[in-house]
Amino acid sequence: xxxxxxxxxxxxxxxxxxxxxxxxxxxxxxxxxxxxxxxxxxxxxxxxxxxxxxxxxxxxxxxxxxxxxxxxxxxxxxxxxxxxxxxxxxxxxxxxxxxxxxxxxxxxxxxxxxxxxxxxxxxxxxxxxxxxxxxxxxxxxxxxxxxxxxxxxxxxxxxxxxxxxxxxxxxxxxxxxxxxxxxxxxxxxxxxxxxxxxxxxxxxxxxxxxxxxxxxxxxxxxxxxxxxxxxxx
Amino acid sequence: xxxxxxxxxxxxxxxxxxxxxxxxxxxxxxxxxxxxxxxxxxxxxxxxxxxxxxxxxxxxxxxxxxxxxxxxxxxxxxxxxxxxxxxxxxxxxxxxxxxxxxxxxxxxxxxxxxxxxxxxxxxxxxxxxxxxxxxxxxxxxxxxxxxxxxxxxxxxxxxxxxxxxxxxxxxxxxxxxxxxxxxxxxxxxxxxxxxxxxxxxxxxxxxxxxxxxxxxxxxxxxxxxxxxxxxxxxxxxxxxxxxxxxxxxxxxxxxxxxxxxxxxxxxxxxxxxxxxxxxxxxxxxxxxxxxxxxxxxxxxxxxxxxxxxxxxxxxxxxx
Numbered sequence: 001x002x003x004x005x006x007x008x009x010x011x012x013x014x015x016x017x018x019x020x021x022x023x024x025x026x027x028x029x030x031x032x033x034x035x036x037x038x039x040x041x042x043x044x045x046x047x048x049x050x051x052x053x054x055x056x057x058x059x060x061x062x063x064x065x066x067x068x069x070x071x072x073x074x075x076x077x078x079x080x081x082x083x084x085x086x087x088x089x090x091x092x093x094x095x096x097x098x099x100x101x102x103x104x105x106x107x108x109x110x111x112x113x114x115x116x117x118x119x120x121x122x123x124x125x126x127x128x129x130x131x132x133x134x135x136x137x138x139x140x141x142x143x144x145x146x147x148x149x150x151x152x153x154x155x156x157x158x159x160x161x162x163x164x165x166x167x168x169x170x171x172x173x174x175x176x177x178x179x180x181x182x183x184x185x186x187x188x189x190x191x192x193x194x195x196x197x198x199x200x201x202x203x204x205x206x207x208x209x210x211x212x213x214x215x216x217x218x219x220x221x222x223x224x225x226x227x228x229x230x231x232x233x
Numbered sequence: 234x235x236x237x238x239x240x241x242x243x244x245x246x247x248x249x250x251x252x253x254x255x256x257x258x259x260x261x262x263x264x265x266x267x268x269x270x271x272x273x274x275x276x277x278x279x280x281x282x283x284x285x286x287x288x289x290x291x292x293x294x295x296x297x298x299x300x301x302x303x304x305x306x307x308x309x310x311x312x313x314x315x316x317x318x319x320x321x322x323x324x325x326x327x328x329x330x331x332x333x334x335x336x337x338x339x340x341x342x343x344x345x346x347x348x349x350x351x352x353x354x355x356x357x358x359x360x361x362x363x364x365x366x367x368x369x370x371x372x373x374x375x376x377x378x379x380x381x382x383x384x385x386x387x388x389x390x391x392x393x394x395x396x397x398x399x400x401x402x403x404x405x406x407x408x409x410x411x412x413x414x415x416x417x418x419x420x421x422x423x424x425x426x427x428x429x430x431x432x433x434x435x436x437x438x439x440x441x442x443x444x445x446x447x448x449x450x451x452x453x454x455x456x457x458x459x460x461x462x463x464x465x466x467x468x469x470x471x472x473x474x475x476x477x478x479x480x481x482x483x484x485x486x487x488x489x490x491x492x493x494x495x496x497x498x499x500x501x502x503x504x505x506x507x508x509x510x511x512x513x514x515x516x517x518x519x520x521x522x523x524x525x526x527x528x529x530x531x532x533x534x535x536x537x538x539x540x541x542x543x544x545x546x547x548x549x550x551x552x
Contacts, residue, residue: 004320004331011322011363067318074284075335076307 001082005089019055019097023047027101031108037196044105044194045164045187046156048098048123052130053137053151056090060138061147080224083135084217091131095124109194118201119189125206126186129213130155135220159183182209182216234258234387234418235281240290241442242276250276252442253290258387258435260416263409265429267422267533268439269545274422275315275391276442281420282312282389295386308336311380315391317372321365325356325375328364329382336383343382350378353408355401370396377405381412388412388419394428406431424545426532430454438537445540453536460489460501462535463509464527465516467497485511 009016026047030040063069073079102123106116137154141147159165161174162183168174178184185206191197236257242250251273258264266274279285280292283303292299294306319328326347333343351357354374364372373396380388388409394402409419409432423429429436430450438446438453446453484491487504488511498516502508506528516523534545 003334004323004327007327008320008322067314067316068320070284071312071314071318072335074282074307074310074312075332076304076337077335078304 001085002089005086005093009093016097020100023051023098023101024104028104031105031194037109037194038191041187041190041194041196042164044101044190045126045162045183046159047101048126048186048190049130049155049159049183050152051098052091052094052127053134053155054148055094056087056131056134057138057141057147057151058134058144059090060086060135061141061144064138065143078221078224080221083224084221087128087131087135087217087220090134091124091127094127094131098123098127105190105193111193115189115192115201118185118203118205119193121206122185122189122201125210125213126183129182129209129216132213132216132220133158136216159187162187180208180212182213185209234260234262234295235420236291236293237277237281238291240277240280240292242280242285249442251280254442254444256437256444256447258418258420260418261413261434263413263419263421263432263434264437265421265423265433265435266437266439267424267426267429267537267545269424269543271441272439273442274439277439278389278391278420278422282310283307284312308383309386311383311385311388313373313376313380313388313390313393315395317369317376319364319367319372319375322363324361324363325351325367325371325378326360328375329378332379333382338383346382346384347378350381353404354378355404368396370398370401373397374401377408381408386417388417388421390419390421392423393421394423394425402428426534426545429533436533436536438533438540440537440541440543446536450533453533454531457531457535457539458489458501460503460531461505462529462531463500463502463506463512464529465498465500465512466524466526467516467521468524484508484515488512 027044030043060069069082072082102119105111106119111119133154134151137150138147141150158181161177162181163178164183164187168178188197188205189201192201238255239253240251240255241253244250254273254277256264256277266277268274276285281294283294283299283306294303295309297306299306320331323331326344329347329351330340330343333347334340338346348357348360351360351374354377356371356374356378359367359371364375367375373393377390377393380390394405397405406428409421413419413434419432421429421432433450436446436448436450436453437444446456484500485508487502487508489501489503491501492499498521500508500512502512509526509528513523513526537543537545
């Protein structure tokens with residue numbers, strides 16, 4: 001599966017180039033402007049999360065509709081394992097495609113090496129979570145349009161609970177949810193990279209969201225045959 | 234290899250796909266199922282290939298009851314679905330290697346197995362061409378190669394010859410016969426009588442989810458007799474068509490029966506096409522215009538018509 005995803009991406013050179021250039025255009029325009037850093041960080045967080053979620057859900061729905069996923073599963077391959085491989089492969093490809101954008105953010109925000117040591121794993125975690133969310137929304141969608149809608153709503157809701165649009169009041173359930181949210185490290189690290197928050201990032205920020213992401217990936221593996229539109233086959 | 238006992242299947246809409254079907258395929262068998270659209274052929278294939286989930290009745294595969302997660306059973310089955318589906322950006326070889334990998338084969342082994350299959354199916358020129366450039370027939374050949382790459386114990390093929398040119402159909406027949414000699418079991422759905430007759434060790438005729446006839450091709454053909462069928466297609470004369478067929482009294486004794494259908498007259502001859510001049514003469518004397526004449530030996534489509542009073546579709550998009 002890994003090989004297939006990579007080969008397919010390499011063959012679709014035009015799409016690969018667009019996937020690099022389009023986010024880069026938006027990121028460069030904002031990062032190099034006088035936009036407030038806190039707003040810039042929110043836009044980048046939303047962009048990265050939606051990039052991962054859409055990039056995972058739409059190809060899965062398309063392959064489900066064409067019957068390709070069903071054909072794969074009929075080879076006897078574990079549906080959860082298949083799904084997990086796709087999630088990891090697409091997350092890795094997203095990281096490559098977004099790398100120039102991350103570089104622009106880091107250079108424009110004057111990020112230090114110690115900040116980048118947290119920013120990069122936070123982005124990896126965010127993309128992994130976004131791709132897992134895309135796989136989950138693909139299971140509910142019956143068309144690409146539905147998938148896009150479900151992915152957007154689910155990602156935006158999780159981003160809201162990650163404190164991307166407003167900081168939750170400490171001690172409330174929203175604050176608890178924020179601490180465990182896989183998109184929180186992504187947002188916090190982008191705040192730091194754009195200079196909207198202090199220069200220091202606590203690596204412990206990654207702990208709980210990493211646990212949640214791993215739990216979601218485990219759930220995807222166990223319930224794989226229900227999550228890719230196979231109706232338990 | 235597979236045994237269905239009183240197997241039924243109902244679609245979510247409430248439509249009955251199968252009604253109490255009992256059927257088995259043993260090592261070396263080539264079981265061909267025939268029937269019009271919606272008769273239950275593809276439903277049976279999807280159940281045997283484990284594509285469809287649980288169902289009333291009993292289905293055993295390789296001596297085991299089908300469980301809720303039949304992964305081990307799936308590895309022993311090769312499937313050709315009616316609609317070709319591939320990763321369009323990959324070449325034929327890359328698609329084949331992907332399936333070999335999914336079946337758990339080592340890459341070097343699978344590459345040589347695929348090359349041999351592509352050669353025997355006449356697809357060797359297109360090994361390294363992206364499948365988006367493949368014709369329908371080429372895609373079908375690739376599906377066949379993917380189904381065979383892991384040398385499965387059982388093959389489940391839905392209209393495998395549809396879109397194949399005659400040499401490729403012959404190659405497919407050869408491959409299936411060789412596999413059968415090696416003890417493999419094949420379950421095929423097709424509505425092509427010639428293919429079914431050439432391929433099958435057993436033919437099963439389906440109608441409305443039920444089996445209406447089951448036997449070897451020769452056993453089934455014996456039921457319609459060995460008479461040559463001569464179809465005389467007629468057009469209306471200015472006076473209109475007579476209500477009855479030409480009288481048998483005017484025809485040679487070798488014509489065993491004659492049947493008048495809208496637009497055609499079907500005669501069964503015990504001495505092949507030798508009776509044609511007399512038959513044509515009788516039709517013309519009856520004041521009919523002849524549009525064209527078809528002469529053919531009886532086939533499995535006639536057997537189906539005998540049992541159901543209906544015709545087989547030549548191209549099936551059965552659900």
